Amino acid sequence: MRNTLRRGLGVATATTALVLPLVWAGPADAGSDPDIAGLARTISAPGVEKHMRKLQEIANANGGTRAAGTPGHVASRDYVAAQLKKAGYKVTLQSFPFDFFEEKSTATLQRISPDPKVYTPTPPDNGSLGDFATMTYSGSGDVTAPLQKVDLVLPPAPTPSSTSGCEAGDFAGFTPGNIALLQRGTCTFQVKAANAQAAGARGVIIFNEGQPGRTETNQGTLGDSSVTIPVVSASFAVGEELAAPASSVVRLKTDTISERRTTQNVIADSRWGDPNKVVQLGAHLDSVLAGPGINDNGSGSAAILEIASKIGFLPTKNKLRFSFWSAEELGLLGSEYYVANLSAADKAKTKLYLNFDMVASPNYALKIYDGDDSDATGSPAGPAGSDEIEKLFEKYFDTLRQGHVGTDFDGRSDYGPFIDAGIPAGGLFTGAEGIKTPAEQALFGGTAGVAYDSCYHQSCDTIANVNSKALALNTGAIATAALVYAFSSDLPGPDTRPATAARTAAPPAHVHAHGGSAG
Structure with a gap:
């Protein structure tokens, strides 16, 4: 038409x-x-x-x-x-800094053990949502490591209330080098990812919280380029599945550019x-x-x-x-x-x-x-x-x-x-x-x-x-x-x-x- x-x-x-x-x-x-x-x-x-x-x-x-x-x-x-x-x-080019982000190629999320499984990605061109999506301003990397659950609420509470990863104390006992599994909740994605990075996580998966309207993959943003490790969002079903085994190994790969750049407004008087x-x-x-x-x-x-x-x-x-x-x-x-x-x-x-x-x-x-x-x-x-x-x-x-x-x-x-x-x-x-x-x-x-x-x-x-x-x-x-x-x-x-x-x-x-x- x-x-x-x-x-x-x-x-x-x-x-x-x-x-x-x-x-x-x-x-x-x-x-x-x-x-x-x-x-x-x-x-x-x-x-x-x-x-x-x-x-x-x-x-x-x-x-x-x-x-x-x-x-x-x-x-x-x-x-x-x-x-x-x-x-x-009279033309003025007004320069200002900003955080640039580009997902160069499609991300990978797979469970290596137990029961190997490859999850469906959301492509960089904002196509149909998959099982997971690269967070805007995610860092870049290819990590295979044990998955560690951080303060999850499963089954989810009746109303949004999870504080998973919202406080540095949530990562007490976190093993540096692991991939952190977090749940969407009451603080920003940036806070969760930054706390995980500070605790030594090499990657982060943030799955949706699980209440009605909060189950699908959420294409979120970290807000700026300060987090340098791979960070993806996932559906509640994927998070629940990854959290079920007592221990598991996951591969997480993102291919991004996330950095501070300068651009200009054009102002003409x-x-x-x-x-x-x-x-x-x-x-x-x-x-x-x-x-x-x-x-x-x-x-x-x-x-x-x-x-x-x-x-x-x-x-x-x-x-x-x-x-x-x-x-x-x-x-x-x-x-x-x-x-x-x-x-x-x-x-x-x-x-x-x-x-x-x-x-x-x-x-x-x-x-x-x-x-x-x-x-x-x-x-x-x-x-x-x-x-x-x-x-x-x-x-x-x-x-x-x-x-x-x-x-x-x-x-x-x-x-x-x-x-x-x-x-x-x-x-x-x-x-x-x-x-x-x-x-x-x-x-x-x-x-x-x-x-x-x-x-x-x-x-x-x-x-x-x-x-x-x-x-x-x-x-x-x-x-x-x-x-x-x-x-x-x-x-x-x-x-x-x-x-x-x-x-x-x-x-x-x-x-x-x-x-x-x-x-």
């Missing part, structure tokens, strides 16, 4: 040209500001696709990935930086505009190791790169800042580092942040971040002004009679650190591994009951994994928002203009109706 959703890339020009002139007549106090709709019309999806194809070429030349800490990300960084410099921006009023747009540039990441998130990166390239010459009222984050796939590391290193004064100057992560999913829904929690899903609203950003995007799609839905600020993308800092935020999203609903099918077409992006975090997230209609619609929306806020005297959040200007400015004609009209 995915093939029926992928339109030919050539239709995007017509789509964008039709929608952009209709959307924005300009703020009431615009005065001599330029024709925003006319400027937005110069930005089209084919220009975005050109950058996406370049990112695909970069991945092809670098082992099929653009993940942070790899040559593919370095080449992506250099391409983006060169394009921005060419467009007249326009040479125009009030430096005390920064309008910031961002997208993460890194992919996962498993694939080239052209929808996730070559689409968002390419969209803001094309917009930046087209409007860099404009003498805007407010300063534009375009941000290309690294290591988002490892936990928003690039945006977290950036925000954490802003001074209080610089945070105050950042008037809003717009985030674009996956804007061309093949089975798309047009999702606008729910700045005011008007969807009443229980997720917190964004900082004051986030509701205004949401309404601007709603107005864009409503003008086109194009349906749209809300999506929560669930912390899964780079708006998170900005929201935590109290900066108004918003943006667009077309769906990841979530399942499209029948109501969304009615609004957007496609197939209900199927993931928005069935290639999410996989090697098939290539240039073929892009819906050009979604890309064109979102490109228009992003360009319009960038230009509106670049020239606006009334940015989202508390009104800081002089009283006279605030009184005379006409209120914006916002329409706030999630879902809109099918178009």
Whole structure:
């Protein structure tokens, strides 16, 4: 079905040209500001696709990935930086350290004695879960040694409560050189593995605790690269089986790279505009190791790169800042580092942040971040002004009679650190591994009951994994928002203009109706 959703890339020009002139007549106090709709019309999806194809070429030349800490990300960084410099921006490469992890080949777990048995692994490309899986940030090694049980609770308690391996005292009497068998429970995997390593264990197996919902293999993480011995997770059934004999010998093999590396965010400032009023747009540039990441998130990166390239010459009222984050796939590391290193004064100057992560999913829904929690899903609203950003995007799609839905600020993308800092935020999203609903099918077409992006975090997230209609619609929306806020005297959040200007400015004609009209 995915093939029926992928339109030919050539239709995007017509789509964008039709929608952009209709959307924005300009703020009431615009005065001599330029024709925003006319400027937005110069930005089209084919220009975005050109950058996406370049990112695909970069991945092809670098082992099929653009993940942070790899040559593919370095080449992506250099391409983006060169394009921005060419467009007249002041470009900064912001370096920061992070813990890199790669599982180079499939792990091995087997019982040598008694009753030899080979267990089914979970492959490095995040395929179907097996009997066990390599923990993220596991060390590398090939160990055959006696298995030693550490403070296990078998059968499991009715509720999660195991403290197996949580305290150094659990390893009193542990024989250095053995492989430690631990049970999931009340402390982190990192604490368990670090205690085992300190006690002299040459490898660690952490099996699920055993209560309902805690029986399958858990693909956990150790959080950082401080543990250097092999560590795997296992299902409860495997752990129970390994624990049954009074003594056994096990082979445990992992083949990983787990080390501290350095990567860079790309930050580009326009040479125009009030430096005390920064309008910031961002997208993460890194992919996962498993694939080239052209929808996730070559689409968002390419969209803001094309917009930046087209409007860099404009003498805007407010300063534009375009941000290309690294290591988002490892936990928003690039945006977290950036925000954490802003001074209080610089945070105050950042008037809003717009985030674009996956804007061309093949089975798309047009999702606008729910700045005011008007969807009443229980997720917190964004900082004051986030509701205004949401309404601007709603107005864009409503003008086109194009349906749209809300999506929560669930912390899964780079708006998170900005929201935590109290900066108004918003943006667009077309769906990841979530399942499209029948109501969304009615609004957007496609197939209900199927993931928005069935290639999410996989090697098939290539240039073929892009819906050009979604890309064109979102490109228009992003360009319009960038230009509106670049020239606006009334940015989202508390009104800081002089009283006279605030009184005379006409209120914006916002329409706030999630879902809109099918178009």
